[in-house]
Amino acid sequence: MKNYNLFRSPQLTVYGQNAFNRVGIETSLRGMRALIVSDKIMESLGYVEKCVDFLRTENVQSEIYTGVNSEPTDLYVEESLALFKEKRCDVIISLGGGSCIDTAKAVAVLATNGGYIGDYMGGVKDAAISPVPHIAVPTTAGTGSEVTDATVITNVSNDEKMMIKQRAFMPAVAIVDPLLSMSSPKKVTAATGVDALSHAVEAYLSKRAQPMTDNLALSAIKLIVSNLKRVYENPDDVEAREAMSTGSMYAGMAFSNASVCLVHGMSRPIGALFHVPHGESNAMLLPAVLEFSKEACKERLATIGRIFSEDANKMDIDGASNFAVEQIRNLCMDLNIPNLKDWGIEQDKYESVIRKMASDAVKSGSPNNNPRIPTQSEIEELYRICYDYQFSGSGVF
Structure with missing residues (x-):
């Protein structure tokens, strides 16, 4: 009879004012070419450029996907995954709300395990191979996606929100900086x-x-x-x-x-x-x-x-x-x-x-x-x- 519980969280959580300043350091420990998954609002606020600067300081190159403009969909996942592969990235940074983080979670898993994101719903397909390192940087105080092993992606073909929960979807690092939510x-x-x-x-x-x-x-x-x-x-x-x-x-x-x-x-x-x-x-x-x-x-x-x-x-x-x-x-x-x-x-x-x-x-x-x-x-x-x-x-x- 089971009489124990499991508790999962990211390998590292950095939180507090100016925690964002560590994004370059933490990325450099895990890869040298990052895909930043974000949105146009974060870009217009200057957060994406600031992230690029932090990465450059640590000699990390970066590619940018800012196509997330609503609740996360399988199309955003496909587009950002294609860019990740084309540019031969080896680490992912999500910068934004839960939609950006959930999209990046899907990319991190698919980049190593392959298939369609819906394949992982209900545990039908197991993400057995370790995902690409994912550093999640939330800019709102709400979803908590930066510290969860779940992602919710909409299948645009049938308007179904696919709730997918497996250990592989947990970000490697969560960077929680309250100053990033000031613009909300x-x-x-x-x-x-x-x-x-x-x-x-x-x-x-x-x-x-x-x-x-x-x-x-x-x-x-x-x-x-x-x-x-x-x-x-x-x-x-x-x-x-x-x-x-x-x-x-x-x-x-x-x-x-x-x-x-x-x-x-x-x-x-x-x-x-x-x-x-x-x-x-x-x-x-x-x-x-x-x-x-x-x-x-x-x-x-x-x-x-x-x-x-x-x-x-x-x-x-x-x-x-x-x-x-x-x-x-x-x-x-x-x-x-x-x-x-x-x-x-x-x-x-x-x-x-x-x-x-x-x-x-x-x-x-x-x-x-x-x-x-x-x-x-x-x-x-x-x-x-x-x-x-x-x-x-x-x-x-």
């Missing part, structure tokens, strides 16, 4: 912040939670709850930015090892079909899914409620668990998170794909980690509830 617009700060919160909450509530992930998840929740509104209202608050970067990293480590649950299972199809950014779709779903799950995880939700306020210590478990859901709902409202209707999704089109979205959610496996495992029909009903969900409401379950 308020909307991105809000969405990625609630994304990080959903990672931590789901890791703590997951049926696969373990002591190490519990500690990381609760630490992440404390940091995020204390700093998300603060950095949203004052984007130049470096201390709050640093706390959010650390919280996001902790949450990533937690969910990478404990897995995510129903929120993520439902979120991916929304992103694939309606191109809602992953962090924002998670935020849209989180309160309603917690209400649905509440009866099966009251004690853990009560613990989360007590993080929001010491007043919850005076409440019984029912009161504190209700308080947790209420506070998360209020946080989404304060951060101006829209529901799916307000985001601009047409109701008729949305209704027409609810069955497919629910089927894809079940197929992902994430709902099976939820404290209350839903049926497909219950997931379909949750999609309907979330369409015009009111964060200012008092609950629907």
Whole structure:
């Protein structure tokens, strides 16, 4: 009988202000020609050029792919992989949000193992050969992808978000510099912040939670709850930015090892079909899914409620668990998170794909980690509830 747990993380994590300055040093230890996977925004902000300069100082040559301009797709993977091979690169740097990091993860594995990225979904194909060294540099505080062994890539031929999780997808190095997130617009700060919160909450509530992930998840929740509104209202608050970067990293480590649950299972199809950014779709779903799950995880939700306020210590478990859901709902409202209707999704089109979205959610496996495992029909009903969900409401379950 298994009585132990596994915990995976990058070989090295460099974090804190000016951590980005080490990208040249860490790259030179692993290769001499780097492919930088990034996007046009990072290029326009000067981050890509700064990365090239750091590499040049360490005599590392570089090639640049900035074609990632939405949620990661198999086309971005194919394009960047072709460039990697053409230029005979031997190390990969991802610089940007989760889309850039997830794209680079796929390239790192395919460069040595071959095949199509979808082959690795569900463990059908095992990435048995060590991947190309990947140095992940996040510029948002939200996805935590820099410290996870999972990647989510959209198959553009059928609009399916392929959730792929294998040890080989873990970056070799994570460089987490809060100063890189200073340029994030308020909307991105809000969405990625609630994304990080959903990672931590789901890791703590997951049926696969373990002591190490519990500690990381609760630490992440404390940091995020204390700093998300603060950095949203004052984007130049470096201390709050640093706390959010650390919280996001902790949450990533937690969910990478404990897995995510129903929120993520439902979120991916929304992103694939309606191109809602992953962090924002998670935020849209989180309160309603917690209400649905509440009866099966009251004690853990009560613990989360007590993080929001010491007043919850005076409440019984029912009161504190209700308080947790209420506070998360209020946080989404304060951060101006829209529901799916307000985001601009047409109701008729949305209704027409609810069955497919629910089927894809079940197929992902994430709902099976939820404290209350839903049926497909219950997931379909949750999609309907979330369409015009009111964060200012008092609950629907």
